Amino acid sequence: MSKIISIHSFRGGTGKSNSTANLATILAMEGRRVGVIDTDIQSPGIHVLFNLNEDDMEYSLNDYLWGKCDIKKTAYNVTDILRKSGEIKGQVFLIPSSIKVGEIARVLREGYDVGLLNDGFRKLVDELNLDVLMIDTHPGLNEETLLSIAISDALAIIMRPDQQDYQGTGVTVEVARKLAVPRLVLIVNKVPAQLDFNAVKQRVEQTYNCEVAAVLPHSDEMMSLASAGIFTLRYPDHPISKMYRQVAQVLVS
Secondary structure (H helix, E strand, C coil): CCEEEEEECCCCCCCHHHHHHHHHHHHHHCCCEEEEEECCCCCCCHHHHCCCCHHHCCCCHHHHHCCCCCHHHHCEECHHHHHCCCCCCCEEEEECCCCCHHHHHHHHHHCCCCHHHHHHHHHHHHHCCCCEEEEECCCCCCHHHHHHHHCCCEEEEEECCCHHHHHHHHHHHHHHHHCCCCEEEEEEEEECCCCCHHHHHHHHHHHHCCEEEEEEECCHHHHHHCCCCCHHHHCCCCHHHHHHHHHHHHHHC
């Protein structure tokens, strides 16, 4: 049975898109057909991680939302790109949002019919025969984010050990519970090495009464990669890659 998984954060800069790309790739490495959709329409970027260039994007999610094409035309099979860095047994389909300034400005100015997203999600799962659809959400809480969370089988909220993140994450957890998301987990990311990771995990779980799927350390290798690829393919034996594999299993279980 297919699953819809949303990856969310209350604030930007938490590593949400990086986590989405790595979790999707891990699931594809295991043989699954995975779709990744960038609903961060106001500030898209996950396509960079998959090395999909603007010139290769004939259609984007924006085109579908404005009635210019069917949702399936916005899906790009990036599996062969990923295979240049490692073994992928399954398939990865990326649905990017437009990075053209004029189209981003149009979204901000005119908006779009958010209800089309729900239809699009379902069509992607059916027409691409997906095992998993991963949604890279827009940070914070807006209409499309609430829709993504509401239809998800699992939700991972990414946060940092930062006071602003603690407060914002609390709001998101409360909303997710009201929307009755079947599986809710937290991922604490970019944790400085000098902190006690077990203490961080316990504090977060006690604060939100919610499972922490992983506490990920700050990584110089991740920073050096600078979004120029998928970390778990470049560093498959790195401790962070092993943690991502554990999170992936939690989300699809």
